[in-house]
Amino acid sequence: MDSRKMKDGILQGLIYFSTAFTVLVLVVILGFVLYKGLPGINLNFLTRMWDSKTTFVKVVKEESVDNNTKDGYISSLGITIDLDEKNKVYITEIESESPVKEAVNLKNDSYPIKKGDIITKADTTIFENITIEEAATALENGNETMKLKVVRPGGGIIPMLVSTIYIILLSLLISAPIGILAAIYLNEYAKAGRLLNIIRFAIQNLAGIPSIIYGLFGMLVFVQMLQMQYSILAGALTLSIILLPTIISTTEEALKAIPATYRQSSLGLGATKLQTNYKVVLPNALPGILVAIILSIGRIVGESAALLLTAGTVAQIPTAFTGNEAAAATLTTKLYWLIKESGDLSGASSIAIVLLVLIIVLNIISKTITKHFLAKQGNK
Amino acid sequence: MTRQVFIQELEQLHNNVIKMGSIVEQSMNDTILALENIDVELAKKIIIRDDEIDLLEQNIERDCINIIAKQQPIASDLRKITSIMKIITDIERMADHCADISEYIIDLNKKPKAKAPENLDKMVTAMKKMVIDTIDSFVTADLKKANNVIASDDEVDEYFNVIRDDLISMMQVNKDVIPQCVDYLMIIKYLERMADHATNIAEWITFIVTGDLVLS
Amino acid sequence: MNDTVSKFSVNDLDLFYGSFQALKKINMEIKENEITAFIGPSGCGKSTFLKTLNRMNDLVENVQIGGNIYLDGVDIYSDIDVIKLRSRVGMVFQQPNPFPMSIYDNVAYGPRIHGIKKKNQLDEIVEKSLRQAAIWDEVKDKLKKSALAVSGGQQQRVCIARTLAVEPEVILMDEPTSALDPISTLKIEDLAVELKKDYTIIIVTHNMQQASRISDKTAFFLLGEMIEYGDTHQIFNNPVDKKTEDYITGRFG
Numbered sequence: 001m002d003s004r005k006m007k008d009g010i011l012q013g014l015i016y017f018s019t020a021f022t023v024l025v026l027v028v029i030l031g032f033v034l035y036k037g038l039p040g041i042n043l044n045f046l047t048r049m050w051d052s053k054t055t056f057v058k059v060v061k062e063e064s065v066d067n068n069t070k071d072g073y074i075s076s077l078g079i080t081i082d083l084d085e086k087n088k089v090y091i092t093e094i095e096s097e098s099p100v101k102e103a104v105n106l107k108n109d110s111y112p113i114k115k116g117d118i119i120t121k122a123d124t125t126i127f128e129n130i131t132i133e134e135a136a137t138a139l140e141n142g143n144e145t146m147k148l149k150v151v152r153p154g155g156g157i158i159p160m161l162v163s164t165i166y167i168i169l170l171s172l173l174i175s176a177p178i179g180i181l182a183a184i185y186l187n188e189y190a191k192a193g194r195l196l197n198i199i200r201f202a203i204q205n206l207a208g209i210p211s212i213i214y215g216l217f218g219m220l221v222f223v224q225m226l227q228m229q230y231s232i233l234a235g236a237l238t239l240s241i242i243l244l245p246t247i248i249s250t251t252e253e254a255l256k257a258i259p260a261t262y263r264q265s266s267l268g269l270g271a272t273k274l275q276t277n278y279k280v281v282l283p284n285a286l287p288g289i290l291v292a293i294i295l296s297i298g299r300i301v302g303e304s305a306a307l308l309l310t311a312g313t314v315a316q317i318p319t320a321f322t323g324n325e326a327a328a329a330t331l332t333t334k335l336y337w338l339i340k341e342s343g344d345l346s347g348a349s350s351i352a353i354v355l356l357v358l359i360i361v362l363n364i365i366s367k368t369i370t371k372h373f374l375a376k377q378g379n380k
Numbered sequence: 381m382t383r384q385v386f387i388q389e390l391e392q393l394h395n396n397v398i399k400m401g402s403i404v405e406q407s408m409n410d411t412i413l414a415l416e417n418i419d420v421e422l423a424k425k426i427i428i429r430d431d432e433i434d435l436l437e438q439n440i441e442r443d444c445i446n447i448i449a450k451q452q453p454i455a456s457d458l459r460k461i462t463s464i465m466k467i468i469t470d471i472e473r474m475a476d477h478c479a480d481i482s483e484y485i486i487d488l489n490k491k492p493k494a495k496a497p498e499n500l501d502k503m504v505t506a507m508k509k510m511v512i513d514t515i516d517s518f519v520t521a522d523l524k525k526a527n528n529v530i531a532s533d534d535e536v537d538e539y540f541n542v543i544r545d546d547l548i549s550m551m552q553v554n555k556d557v558i559p560q561c562v563d564y565l566m567i568i569k570y571l572e573r574m575a576d577h578a579t580n581i582a583e584w585i586t587f588i589v590t591g592d593l594v595l596s
Numbered sequence: 597m598n599d600t601v602s603k604f605s606v607n608d609l610d611l612f613y614g615s616f617q618a619l620k621k622i623n624m625e626i627k628e629n630e631i632t633a634f635i636g637p638s639g640c641g642k643s644t645f646l647k648t649l650n651r652m653n654d655l656v657e658n659v660q661i662g663g664n665i666y667l668d669g670v671d672i673y674s675d676i677d678v679i680k681l682r683s684r685v686g687m688v689f690q691q692p693n694p695f696p697m698s699i700y701d702n703v704a705y706g707p708r709i710h711g712i713k714k715k716n717q718l719d720e721i722v723e724k725s726l727r728q729a730a731i732w733d734e735v736k737d738k739l740k741k742s743a744l745a746v747s748g749g750q751q752q753r754v755c756i757a758r759t760l761a762v763e764p765e766v767i768l769m770d771e772p773t774s775a776l777d778p779i780s781t782l783k784i785e786d787l788a789v790e791l792k793k794d795y796t797i798i799i800v801t802h803n804m805q806q807a808s809r810i811s812d813k814t815a816f817f818l819l820g821e822m823i824e825y826g827d828t829h830q831i832f833n834n835p836v837d838k839k840t841e842d843y844i845t846g847r848f849g
Contacts, residue, residue: 261693265687265689265693266695266705266709268650268687269762270709284695284696383845386846452805454804454833455835455844456841456845591833
């Protein structure tokens, strides 16, 4: 064997090894996450709120049909109860015309009781170390307008899932139009020269700044100066700034790839520059723009540092843009928080799996949209 | 310079035409000699040589068509090639006329010797100059010489009329020489025709050089 | 030469790219309902000159123009809106470049940007333009298909239809067949000859046979100058200038 062959062999071996190593690492990480997280994933995990919530409700009972209390069926409330593993009384079934659906809280707001809710007190009876029969009797024989203390159990990720999607939508709503328009300006209108080069250089450098610095900026400006507090708007605005360089440069690449003859043809037909950009340039850049948006979604979903400092870590479904009601933890920030605060590795892994699935789903959706547009244009 | 093959083919064509022209010039000189001396042997040679010229004409014609098909000549190139196709016809006709005159020389030799008409040598000289000038003007694309040729045609025509009148009076005077005189009449007609062909060629040369079609 | 009307009059046209002079004192009368061909070696300025006629050179930076170009007597660089000019003077490019949309949308593009929205009106224009471009029969069943799905020659005729749909008076063609096969080329040539009844056509071509086959007038450009301009049969039989002769007979460089 001559030395050239040997060199060849060694190099080839190195290449194979590197590839195998990468794949192995990936498999190990995925395997670990799946192994740790998969057991924690169930319907409750995916549909419940994060924190359990205790509420006092009032229920107007119906005429009792029979007094038979076997199997935990309470005919005056139209519900069936049972004991869980911690001997707590919880609702296993609710009839379709049950009065508990009409339940109101102490402010007289509607608060329908749901399957799985735990009853800890009925009128004056505290449900602790109690049998089913005792509980059923207490419920059946209670006041006409019954006061119940209901605990809705938590442990689910719905708030983070919703917050994540809110932040994705809000960030894109802000950054995509600005980024795309800026890219159009830079590529179609700006005159080539020193100034343009400086702007491009600045944009490229902005993309490289660590997101924690953006987070700091967002906290100072949006959270404190503009008094948005930890909120989805502050978070989304900060993320928008992070996303802009990527969106601008990716869109610009897409615009550059459009043949100049398309523009010339359009202008040659008597179109204005605006018409040309709107009707020919932009539709053709769409696949590229969608790539920018996919990248952005990935960035948003993966972002933790900047959001910790701007959107907070409260596990709630935000109901406002700013203020206390708007604080929101995304899946990623919650994941970070979970490990840091409680060291709950398996819970974190479960969230990680949901994140992975979310990313995959979003990518598939974007790809489908891109394909649809390409098919429409005919350059499949 | 681009189109080397094409240029070579054009040069080849040009040289072939000159070659054909010089063979006809040779035939013409021989015809003049044979006519002076009523030389039967020389006349026979001229008749045989006519076949050679016919063959050359065919070759040049084929080359022209090939060049047109393969090279798509335009402008001066196209003028040159189309003109050559016309010119070679005229040259070939001139060679035919040399052969025709040679036939009459052979015929004259069989008859009692008669005096050649006066001015015949002058007509021959004028016609000879025209043919030589024509070939020269083709070789050098000399417009002035070509124009001289066209102008000289009238001179030859004039000689033809004079000699024809002479022959008529000779025949009126002496009935015995009528057969010989008729032969001479045919010969001067052919000489006059050769001058016409030379004129045609000169006109095509003018077209090659200027692009103007001279209608005669 | 005065039996037809001048569509374009060009007076002492100079054109500079920065400090480089691409066109030098061009003077020319282009006749209506004729095909005028511009020939000359690459970089001679013929395409540049063509583009000045509908001001496509405006798109290039650092272009300076001197002299005047008149379209029907109106100075196109001062007295007419460039958008309006381009809808009167259409252009067909070297590469067939339909937009990546359906054949119908390609042809309807021009009318749409000029404000025609009614479906039946657009249908009419699309059919008429495609018929004029001699491609209706080939594409009538696939109007909704992408224009990129048909052959190169068909694409170029779709592009011509797209230009015709704006109802221009003049059609500029910048080497319209240089990317096409010989048969497609001949179809485009036939089309040009057919179209000159209704339009004034100016064509830039590297194909001298093409210029001689279809044009009425030919202009020869060299190094930014118009060397010779005249009837096509005169240029191709007996050009006046030695440079023209050398170029068209292929004895160049």
